[in-house]
Amino acid sequence: MISHPYRLRRRSLLTGASAAAVLAAAACGDDGPAGTADDPIEISFEWWGDESRAEITQQAVDLFQQRNEGIKVQTNFADFPTYWEGMTGRMASRDLPDVFQMDYSRLRQFGSGGLLLPLEGVVKTDDFREGFLDTAKLDGQLVAVPIAGNTLGLIYRADWFEAHGVPAPAPGYSWDDYKSAISTLTPALGEGKWGGGDWAGQYHFMELWLRQQGGSFYTEDGKALAFDQAKLAEWWTTSADLYTAGMVPPVETTIEWVEGGLVQDLLASEIGWDNFMPGYSPTVEANGGTLALAAPPSLDPANLGLYLKPSMQLVISGATEQAEAAAKLVDFLLGDAEAIKILGTNRGVPATNTGLENVEIDAPTQAVLDYEASVSQYLTTPPPAPPAATGAVEVKFGEIYQQVQYGEMTPAEAAELFFTEAETLLAAEQ
Template sequence: MRPRILSSTPAARRRIRSAGAGLAAIVVLGATAACGGGSGSDDGRVTLRYSWWGNADRAELMQQAIDLFEQQNPNIDVQPTFSEYEAYWQKLATESAGGGAPDVMQMDVSYLREYSDKNVLLDLASGEAAANLNTDDFRGGLATAGEIDGQLFGVPVGGNTFTLVYNPAAFEEAGAPAPEAGWSWEQFWQTYETFGPDAEVKAGADYTGIIWVLELQLRQQGASLFTEEGELGFTREQFKEYLEQGERLRQDGLAVDPQKIVEVKPISPLGSGLDASEFTWDNFLVRFAGETDAELELAPVPTFDPANTGQYLKPSLMLSASARTEHPAEAAKLIDFLINDVEAGKILGANRGLPATNAQFEAVELEGVDAAVAAYEESVADALQPAPPVPPAGAGSIEALLLRVTEDLSFGEISVDEAVDQFFSEAEDILAR
């Protein structure tokens, strides 16, 4: 059975009981930089600053978890602050530049190397931090997600994998077969043709601006988005072939008109009824479900090789500690609590993505969208591969570059060859900085 939003599978029921702003402002922290982090007192009490991004719903849950942590650790006071995503990174860059990063901070894997390279982050696998942080219970592939050159600079609190969100009713109405495990990219492109150029609802949009689709296809062909040395892991010819996929769909009138996509923003094409499928990380199902009354499902990704989907578990977000914290043991205790404590897992649920550790994953009560995501991940578990290395500094900028170049291409402002030249020129410059 394919995972559905409005009903959970038996496997899912068994779970019951439960990239941002740039970092140009960051400088290497010298010995004279101001001390960051929390404070201590003569009576042995410690204050930790903990910063994260999110909304009011997450803030309420996070405060409940913090209250529980403070009950269990009466000598530690936690001062939480949160912001929206972009504001969070702007503030963190400023604080880090002055040596005043919070003791514990939420982290995105796309920016982990940038902060670690600037000596902002604490190695959680050594010293007092290692003695107070258990990393033995992560779900497959996530244990090493924050490792760089043998050091651990972040641990995931949630993990998700890639998927195709689609509208089964729209597929059936168009006469298109439902996606199945092992289906090919050729079969996926045939779906666009089945819907046809005159369809009010297209099979999908041009997906080539999504960097994770590019990475998926590269991994399926034995290549990679980035090499371990921090360079582009694919050729100009491979990139040209990738862009030509979207170009053909647009020229044949099979993909959603890019101008219509602009007009319905911030609603997605799927949520606005312009198309019947979109690639995304599975935890984004909650977004699409909130945009439409249609019943949606999670489908396996297409592949060039049925034995290789290229999929892996990606941290939905991570936790790191400041290299300048005055309280590495207490900071590690807070991180350990947020990823391992069963009661904390029950409080936070799937708000930060499906829990990264087995204990919290098994403890969380999953319903609706979350149950559908859990069922999907269970259905593709055997196909998951080791995650790629932590992306190089500049990965977030390259993601934005791909989106900009493919948008210009979709509106006919540049050709495919010009898009290839522009992308490689700017990407190589970004990675060389």
């Protein structure tokens, strides 16, 4: 499961609060056609995240309500797994919120059932940064708008790399280079710390590895896996020698982790989403370390397999009776300078130009922007939105790889089982 970064930024919060106060004084009544202050339209807006995200989101929503007196927004939030469990049930009963936060892996699951409102001409689409809208379309139809984007990278402890004489990873370095870096770091760091984490259990990383070879995880139509069992077995052995040598943390240890290894001061590097870095930075700095961001290892220096993925999206329910008010809220959250200031980079670096111009950028966020600029030449066309079963396939992928880590199955046996399971899941939605 992808966890999402969050951060409460006091400064942007305060700016937002004062902005809200000023605006309250000069509240400009921008009433919609229906709905007045006395008889407002009600729309609902839900997202996943923690308390601090909820706090600033509520502030932005309050500002929206001040600007639009005829609209009342009911808000709600939950953590990522709970949020999707709830949405899945509500999807079955056709009871989705008017506006809600979407994840790329679930886009088809919700979008294919006609549950999402087509957004072309409904919301503003002229201000998005280049490439961001590509992943908001489902079979050519725009059904979501990105809040922020991210791509894979290697987040690493620059201080530990330097202290132990491991060169900083330069774009185009190979998986073998990365493995030898880990093999140097783990013994040097001493008992209970590791040079890197085991990457083989994450389907996103396998997708990266497949893309580096010109492949993809799913076929173009999303109805089947685009690789064979042997390929999967091969992927699951890429970290095997490190794993058996104890160079990466064993599953017995990681299964109990409730936080990432970097945050716990236990890992020197990890492949991950670049927008996690601003979230990790303060804790790592408090531990006396420095984080840096590099491209992930590659099989081919000319092809890093990277693409720009929306870290989060906003969608409007197809069943909404208040499309106009819902669209207004979406436009406000993504394109209003004051709203952007309140929301900050909590959800990642904003996807709109207005957003980018107005958001306050601190050092870790700047590092993400620099990194994305540095790999922009390597970004290739994103894969089509993954099939609806992706959420389940992702879970299964990690679950079955765990069998390999525990030595209960060989990679070949595990690959066979994964194919049985994934094919059943994909077939269930044909």
